[in-house]
Amino acid sequence: MVTEPLIQVRALENHFGEHQVHDNLDLDLYPGEILGVVGGSGTGKSVLLRSIVGLHRPNGGTISVFGGDLMTMSPQQRSRTERRFGVLFQGGALFTSLTLQENIALTLIEHARLTRRDAEHLARMKLALAGLPPEAALNYPSELSGGMVKRAALARALALDPEVLFLDEPTAGLDPIGAAGFDALLRTLRDALGFSVFMVTHDLDTLYATCDRVAVLARGQVLVADSLDVVEQNPDPWIQDYFHGPRGRAVAGAHSRYAKEDH
Ligand SMILES: Nc1ncnc2c1ncn2[C@@H]1O[C@H](COP(=O)(O)OP(=O)(O)OP(=O)(O)O)[C@@H](O)[C@H]1O
8 A cells, every 4th residue: 555645845946045945855754754854054954844834935846735735725724734733843932921831721722712721621631741740830931941841842732633743953952861751752652643743853863763764955955765774875975974974873873782682
């Protein structure tokens, strides 16, 4: 059986003035997969994410989402489509003047038209799902560690039970233990809830720990999108340096030792 992609990006063009960021870029996201998007700084990973979630209007190409063309949808169809997405931005982007519970309840009140009481009840469940202790619900973001804020932002991204979760550098700024905890949580939630993940990351540990496929952006296009085993073997100099440079070797070695211990 051939699985149809949930998201199909074709011939995407993006430029800012003379600066061409995407030039004929193609990429697919399949149901249930965790796709890691990597590439050098400024290769257009965030612009790609923003183009798909509707925060940036591309200069050309098509983005098909759940079978509909994002570029030609009516505003109503677009907003219905975007409701099936959850987005976690770098830094979390929580409202600092609201508690964690209120942050998530607000999303539920605005988009799912729940009463405040029901929204707060569901918000506490989402926070627990993201691995936060019950008492954290009444904390303000400034009272929590970076790792807890990331988890709260994840709880908010999951508030409306999205089919696709978009993550922009989810482990940036976390210490290695916090980052590993976030990676494990992401896989557990994906396995339990079945959503797909589009994740921009620089974190090699996260790639090895979570991703089913990895897409590498370079020179305005997707150079390769495949399993890590295949991507690592690509002769492109950036890929070779990224995966087989000192840091890449250390991470790959640690993960293969860990996999052996597991069997
Ligand atoms: N609103 C904008 N106006 C002008 N240029 C922009 C805008 N947004 C992005 N760019 C440019 O587009 C290019 C790609 O940016 P993008 O943020 O997608 O890169 P990235 O691959 O996510 O980089 P990094 O890994 O450093 O976060 C960069 O050169 C950036 O300066």
